[in-house]
Structure formats: structure tokens, C-alpha cells
Amino acid sequence: MLFGYAGHTVEINLTTGQVTKTPLPEDLARDYIGGRGFVARLLWERISRGTDPFGPQNLLITATGPMSGHLVPASGKTHFGTKSPATGGYADSNMGGHFGPALKYAGYDVLILSGRASRPCYLFIEDETVELRPAEGLWGQGAITTEEELRKELGDEFKIVTIGPAGENRVRFACISHDFGRQAGRTGVGAVLGSKNLKAIAVKGTGGLPVFDVDGLFGKGREAYEKVKAKPGFAGWTPEGTAGITDWVNEVGAFPTRNFQTSFFPGYKNINGRAVVDRLKITDKGCFCCPTPCGKYGKAKTTLGEVYVEGPEYESIAMLGGDCTLGSIEEVAYANYVCDELGLDTISAGGVAAWAMECFEQGILTEEQVGRKIRFGDLESVVYLLEKMAAREGIGDLLAEGVMRASKELGQGSEDFAIHVKGLEWTGYESRNAPGMMLAYMTADIGAHHNRAWALGHDVAGSAASVHDLISAGGSKGKLAKASVSGKADRVIELQHIRPLFDCLGICRLQYMELGFEVENYEELFFLVTGRKMSWPELLQVSERVWHLTRSFSVREIEGFGRRSDYPPPRFFKEPVPDGPNKGHFLSKDELNTLLDEYYAARGWDENGIPTDLTLRRVGLADVADALSAGK
Amino acid sequence: MELRAVHERCSGCRACELACALANFREMNPAKSALGIEGRFPVPGDYRIHLCDQCGACAEACPEDAIALHGEAYLIDHDLCIGCLLCVDACPHGVLYVHASTETPIKCTLCGACAEICPRGAILMEGGA
Numbered sequence: 001m002l003f004g005y006a007g008h009t010v011e012i013n014l015t016t017g018q019v020t021k022t023p024l025p026e027d028l029a030r031d032y033i034g035g036r037g038f039v040a041r042l043l044w045e046r047i048s049r050g051t052d053p054f055g056p057q058n059l060l061i062t063a064t065g066p067m068s069g070h071l072v073p074a075s076g077k078t079h080f081g082t083k084s085p086a087t088g089g090y091a092d093s094n095m096g097g098h099f100g101p102a103l104k105y106a107g108y109d110v111l112i113l114s115g116r117a118s119r120p121c122y123l124f125i126e127d128e129t130v131e132l133r134p135a136e137g138l139w140g141q142g143a144i145t146t147e148e149e150l151r152k153e154l155g156d157e158f159k160i161v162t163i164g165p166a167g168e169n170r171v172r173f174a175c176i177s178h179d180f181g182r183q184a185g186r187t188g189v190g191a192v193l194g195s196k197n198l199k200a201i202a203v204k205g206t207g208g209l210p211v212f213d214v215d216g217l218f219g220k221g222r223e224a225y226e227k228v229k230a231k232p233g234f235a236g237w238t239p240e241g242t243a244g245i246t247d248w249v250n251e252v253g254a255f256p257t258r259n260f261q262t263s264f265f266p267g268y269k270n271i272n273g274r275a276v277v278d279r280l281k282i283t284d285k286g287c288f289c290c291p292t293p294c295g296k297y298g299k300a301k302t303t304l305g306e307v308y309v310e311g312p313e314y315e316s317i318a319m320l321g322g323d324c325t326l327g328s329i330e331e332v333a334y335a336n337y338v339c340d341e342l343g344l345d346t347i348s349a350g351g352v353a354a355w356a357m358e359c360f361e362q363g364i365l366t367e368e369q370v371g372r373k374i375r376f377g378d379l380e381s382v383v384y385l386l387e388k389m390a391a392r393e394g395i396g397d398l399l400a401e402g403v404m405r406a407s408k409e410l411g412q413g414s415e416d417f418a419i420h421v422k423g424l425e426w427t428g429y430e431s432r433n434a435p436g437m438m439l440a441y442m443t444a445d446i447g448a449h450h451n452r453a454w455a456l457g458h459d460v461a462g463s464a465a466s467v468h469d470l471i472s473a474g475g476s477k478g479k480l481a482k483a484s485v486s487g488k489a490d491r492v493i494e495l496q497h498i499r500p501l502f503d504c505l506g507i508c509r510l511q512y513m514e515l516g517f518e519v520e521n522y523e524e525l526f527f528l529v530t531g532r533k534m535s536w537p538e539l540l541q542v543s544e545r546v547w548h549l550t551r552s553f554s555v556r557e558i559e560g561f562g563r564r565s566d567y568p569p570p571r572f573f574k575e576p577v578p579d580g581p582n583k584g585h586f587l588s589k590d591e592l593n594t595l596l597d598e599y600y601a602a603r604g605w606d607e608n609g610i611p612t613d614l615t616l617r618r619v620g621l622a623d624v625a626d627a628l629s630a631g632k
Numbered sequence: 633m634e635l636r637a638v639h640e641r642c643s644g645c646r647a648c649e650l651a652c653a654l655a656n657f658r659e660m661n662p663a664k665s666a667l668g669i670e671g672r673f674p675v676p677g678d679y680r681i682h683l684c685d686q687c688g689a690c691a692e693a694c695p696e697d698a699i700a701l702h703g704e705a706y707l708i709d710h711d712l713c714i715g716c717l718l719c720v721d722a723c724p725h726g727v728l729y730v731h732a733s734t735e736t737p738i739k740c741t742l743c744g745a746c747a748e749i750c751p752r753g754a755i756l757m758e759g760g761a
Contacts, residue, residue: 069660070650070660071650071651071654071660071749098646105662105663144674148673148674156670156671157663179673180671180674181673205663206661206663206731206732207663208653208657208659208660208661208664211660214654214658214659214660217660218651218654218655218658222651222748222749225647225749225751228751229751282676282677282678283640283642283643283677283678284643284752285643285644285671286643286644286645288645289645289647289650290643291647291751291752292751293643293644293645297673297677297678298677308673308674308675308677
């Protein structure tokens with residue numbers, strides 16, 4: 001028996017309606033653990049080279065981990081994976097909430113969606129019952145409204161994921177939404193659901209999970225809660241959640257501002273965590289089994305109206321606040337709500353809107369093309385752009401393609417400030433004086449995303465301090481010296497194995513990364529859940545295997561993939577930061593190449609960033625090595 | 633002793649439901665817990681904790697006298713219970729639960745596992761005999 005897991009994979013062919021349930025393969029659990037590992041392996045095996053991300057052959061895979069749904073701190077994580085419509089390469093995006101645990105209680109670790117339904121429908125799962133139901137009445141509705149409607153119809157026990165109009169219209173950065181404010185935001189997973197004519201998935205599970213040592217886990221789980229509560233960061237982190245990092249990021253000059261023109265937003269105190277708590281918050285809103293809820297649910301009133309919204313979380317503050325330069329937390333919250341209801345990833349959507357506003361400033365986009373005047377700092381401009389892109393109306397059709405494709409089409413130098421890597425828009429950390437963070441963005445497998453390796457703390461403090469310790473110590477009070485680029489690769493690689501390991505286990509990394517909850521706790525909890533005795537380094541080896549596999553997937557799928565896919569936009573290696581703590585700094589192309597040279601060598605990849613045959617065999621990917629050398 | 637809910641402290645993590653099922657059934661299964669967390673979203677945007685306050689309405693409704701006060705908690709005698717579920721209908725708080733794997737309803741035993749695990753102090757075990 002596979003302890004910890006629900007024990008089954010369920011696949012729904014949306015073209016035929018056929019439902020296939022199979023036992024979870026033991027070797028998959030052994031070699032890839034769960035979550036992100038399952039997604040990576042199944043995408044590699046099941047997707048044929050050259051698959052169109054919006055074609056019926058593409059898969060949308062939902063995977064939980066062995067620790068999802070158990071009495072373990074923050075066990076609410078769920079992974080979604082697909083071939084990305086944003087990058088054309090490997091994609092996954094995870095979310096918290098309650099959906100993954102519900103899927104496991106229903107009996108399934110993995111849910112695979114293939115094909116395309118002939119008309120809008122939603123997937124209904126109640127334990128053994130798995131069926132497609134019509135959703136014509138929901139098509140066109142917002143993501144939040146759809147969840148509300150389905151919950152009214154089915155009841156509170158159902159845990160629901162939905163897409164909004166952006167997903168239906170195949171906006172390349174549409175998200176999957178859940179629990180009125182949680183999103184699997186990145187890589188366009190929502191657009192793939194839309195391409196399959198699937199509006200929502202509703203799950204109710206009433207079964208229990210097999211546990212290797214149930215009494216031991218109950219005891220250790222309770223103890224883990226006590227230990228987390230005793231961490232110095234517990235009382236400091238929870239009140240503001242991720243928004244609490246806003247001040248520090250500005251003080252160290254890493255806050256995206258005006259489409260990353262600069263890295264410091266003078267009005268940051270008006271959009272920080274304190275502002276969220278004082279001016280918006282109704283309640284803390286946590287994910288399943290999480291003692292440290294990041295989610296702040298509240299109400300915001302603006303000139304455009306009043307909205308209820310979860311957040312804004314730090315990333316939305318950075319991309320809608322700093323990057324679009326919205327000056328008050330109420331305005332950021334309003335734009336956040338608009339994204340949530342339309343089903344847009346706040347990160348990419350904020351980045352795309354900021355890029356459009358800079359294009360307008362420079363005369364590359366005209367009033368006639370856009371349909372009105374747009375400018376940074378204007379809520380109406382931002383909301384107009386969000387609505388247009390979600391509907392693919394007018395200028396929105398270009399913007400819905402994301403900044404890489406849109407800038408390629410528009411030209412006139414707009415590529416230089418299209419802030420992305422591999423086609424995925426950059427997230428909330430400007431990195432022109434943070435070489436570790438820059439390298440992390442350059443080499444993240446899904447594109448410019450921060451949560452594979454958050455190396456900014458290491459760049460700033462040179463240590464492995466927890467995020468809470470960093471914030472407590474405070475940022476700089478003046479101008480910062482230029483950071484050295486050497487010696488970054490090892491730390492970035494270490495981080496790229498740690499955080500994605502949590503994504504395999506099916507739990508949130510926050511207690512470890514942000515509060516410093518020790519890794520030994522996870523070794524023991526993993527053993528009590530699964531009965532497998534694995535040390536932390538052994539678990540990290542699985543994470544390393546997955547890293548080489550996801551790189552190999554993109555090598556297989558993207559023509560010419562390699563070093564050229566890893567560069568940031570020219571703005572970051574040509575333009576010095578104009579003001580703020582990092583005034584004057586940037587990383588030259590030579591410095592970027594130094595970062596990549598060290599990284600590829602440490603990874604066991606060739607000079608073009610392709611995993612070598614030897615490396616793939618060393619990490620247990622002989623079949624992948626064979627396939628790549630055969631050009632398959 | 634009795635359980636008390638402080639609704640505004642709840643963040644909806646449902647660790648209480650897991651702990652309840654573990655304490656009473658040794659199962660990792662929140663569907664077998666004897667309390668419920670309701671998220672009221674998108675409006676008004678808060679949580680409500682549904683707890684048993686040992687009011688005894690279930691005992692009054694039981695035609696078999698299978699529910700009786702033991703100390704401070706009304707407990708179901710599973711040998712006497714015929715599974716008619718009249719108690720479930722009678723519960724004013726909706727916290728007697730039915731599960732396919734059990735022949736009798738699931739009711740709070742006042743074990744305190746929910747209060748002990750709650751990291752927010754949203755469920756309190758209060759008072760004394």
C-alpha cells in the first residue's frame with residue numbers, strides 16, 4: 001500500500017467523456033514523490049513533441065502530494081501542469097486553499113484532463129462519481145461569480161476551481177481560481193482549461209487517507225503546530241502576510257516600478273502590508289491546515305466602486321501597485337479584484353498593462369490603437385486594459401498574447417522593455433543589483449518566476465536567514481554598493497531544489513522559508529505519513545531529478561532552446577537603475593554570461609544550457625537522455 | 633467544560649476538523665469530524681464555527697434513549713442507536729453529521745482536540761465542573 005496517497009489517478013477524456021481510473025503507479029510515487037514531480041514526469045511521458053498548447057492533445061494535469069490533506073502544517077497545496085501557452089515549454093503553477101485535499105479525500109492523487117469538450121461544461125466529482133455536466137449558463141461569467149453559483153447549487157462541502165472570461169478567451173496568462181481568492185496564477189493554465197471548454201471542477205471527498213503511523217502523525221502534527229507557533233516569526237509574519245515584505249523590498253531597491261523602469265516606489269507606505277490590515281482587512285483567510293494564514297480578505301472602496309477581495313498579496317501589490325504605479329492600497333485591491341473576477345494572473349496582467357502604458361508614453365502605441373489615453377498611476381487606465389485583454393477586444397487581443405509576443409509584433413524597440421523570460425512575465429523583484437535573484441529568474445523552468453529560488457535575501461544579506469529575520473533586520477537606509485556576481489550559482493541551485501521539493505510534497509514552504517521551521521521536522525512528518533525513511537538530502541535528490549526533467553521537456557518542445565532562452569530583457573543589461581537605493585546599477589551582458597557559465601557548469605549542462613547525457617543518467621533519467629540524443 | 637467559538641479569530645484552516653476525526657476515529661478524514669467551519673464568501677467575507685454546545689436537543693429527540701449525558705457531554709450509545717437520524721434533524725446547530733462509513737451519527741464527545749490544535753484561539757475549551 002502507498003501510505004499517504006489516495007491511491008488513484010483519474011483521467012477524463014473531454015472529447016469522448018470517457019473516465020478512466022487507474023492505481024497510482026508505485027514507481028511514479030517512489031521516483032517523483034508527488035505534485036510537481038508527478039506533473040513533470042507525466043507531461044514528459046504523455047505529451048508528444050510539437051503539441052499545440054491549445055490543441056486537444058495538450059493535457060491539464062492536477063496533482064497533489066503525499067502530504068497534501070494530512071495534519072501537517074500547510075498541507076493545502078495543489079499543482080496544475082501543462083505545456084504552456086505562454087512559453088511553449090514546461091509549465092506548472094500551484095495554489096493553496098482546499099481543493100487538493102478534497103481531491104484526495106475523493107480518492108484521487110492525480111486528475112488528468114485530455115481532449116476538448118464540444119460545448120462548455122464543468123467536471124463534477126463526488127467520491128466515486130466523476131461526470132461532465134453542462135455549463136452553458138456559466139460561460140462568460142466571472143471566476144468568482146462562477147464559484148459562488150456552483151457553491152450555491154452544490155453546497156459548501158464542494159471545493160471548486162473555476163476560470164473567468166480570460167481563460168475562456170485563451171488569454172495566455174489566464175489563471176485557475178479557487179476559494180474566492182486563491183489562484184494557480186502562472187503560465188496560462190486557465191487558458192488551457194478554456195481551450196478544453198471546461199469552466200470549472202467541483203470536488204467533494206468523504207474518504208480517509210491511509211497513514212503509515214496515524215497515532216504518531218497525530219502526535220507529531222500537533223507538536224509541529226506548537227513549534228510553528230513558538231517561532232519568533234509567527235507573531236510577526238501572520239498579521240500582514242506576504243504584503244508585509246513591501247517595505248523591505250523598497251528599502252533594498254528591488255520593487256518593480258513603472259514597468260521596471262526603476263526599483264523604488266516613493267509611495268510604498270501607502271500600498272504596504274500595514275495599509276492592507278488597517279484599511280481593507282475583514283478577516284485572515286488561511287489555506288488548508290495552515291497555522292500562519294497569509295490571506296487577508298477585505299473590502300476596498302474606490303472611485304470605481306466597492307469590492308470584496310482577498311489580498312492584495314505582495315505580488316499583486318508589486319505588479320499592480322508599483323509596476324502600474326497605482327498609489328493607494330484601495331486602488332491596488334480594486335485592480336486585484338478585476339483580475340480575479342476576469343481570471344487574469346495579477347502578475348502577468350500587471351506586467352502587460354505596465355508595458356502597454358510605457359508603449360503609450362513613448363508613442364509606440366497611439367490613442368487610436370488603444371481606444372483611449374492611458375497613463376501610469378491611473379486606475380481607470382489599468383482597469384480598461386485588464387477588461388480589454390480578458391475579452392481580447394481591440395488592443396486587448398494583442399495584449400492577451402503577453403509581452404513577448406506583443407512586443408515582437410509591435411516592434412519599435414518595445415522588446416527592450418518587455419519584461420519577461422521565456423515568454424512569462426517577470427514577478428515582483430527587480431534584480432539589476434541582485435545577481436542571485438537575476439540568475440534565479442533567468443533559469444526558472446517556467447520563465448521569470450520567483451518561487452523556484454528566492455535568492456534576493458541571499459543577495460542582500462549574504463546569508464540563509466528566514467524572510468522574517470530579513471524583514472525584522474530592515475532594509476538599507478541609503479545607496480547600495482554594486483553586488484558581486486561570482487559564487488551565485490551554488491546558492492541558486494540549492495534554493496531551486498528546496499522550494500520545488502515542497503511542491504512535490506504537496507505542502508507550502510512558508511513555515512520553512514519564512515519562519516525557519518527546521519527541515520528535520522519534515523523528514524519525520526514524511527516518514528510518519530508515507531513510511532518511507534528519506535533524509536532531507538535524499539528528498540532533495542528527487543527535486544534535482546525533476547529540475548533536469550523540466551529543462552529537458554523545454555529542450556524537446558522549444559526549437560532552439562538554450563542559453564538564448566535564459567536572458568532577461570535588454571532593459572536589465574543596458575539601462576542603469578535611474579534612482580533609489582540601487583541608482584546606477586545594472587548587470588552587463590558579460591556579467592549575465594558569467595552567471596550562466598557558472599550555473600551551467602554546476603548543473604552539469606553544456607555551454608548552451610542543455611543537460612548532458614552524463615548528467616541525465618546520473619540523476620536517474622536514462623530514458624530522457626536516450627530521447628534527447630535521438631532527437632525525440 | 634464547554635467549547636466556545638470566537639468566530640472572528642478563525643482563518644478557515646480546518647485543522648480542527650482533522651484533529652477531531654483523528655481523535656475520535658483515528659482517521660485522516662475531515663468528513664468524519666463533529667464540527668464544521670463555514671466560509672461566508674465572497675460576502676460578508678468571514679468564517680462561522682459550528683460547534684456542539686451539549687444542549688441535549690439530540691437526546692430529547694432520540695426515540696431509543698441512546699443519547700445520554702455522561703459528565704458534561706451527551707454521548708451516543710452506539711449499541712442502542714438504530715440510526716433513525718432524528719437527532720440529526722433535531723440538532724439546532726447542524727453539528728450532528730452523517731457519514732457513509734458509520735451506521736450511527738457523528739457527535740461531539742467534548743474531547744477538546746479541536747481547541748487544542750487551533751492555532752488561532754478561535755475554539756476554546758472553557759469552564760470547569
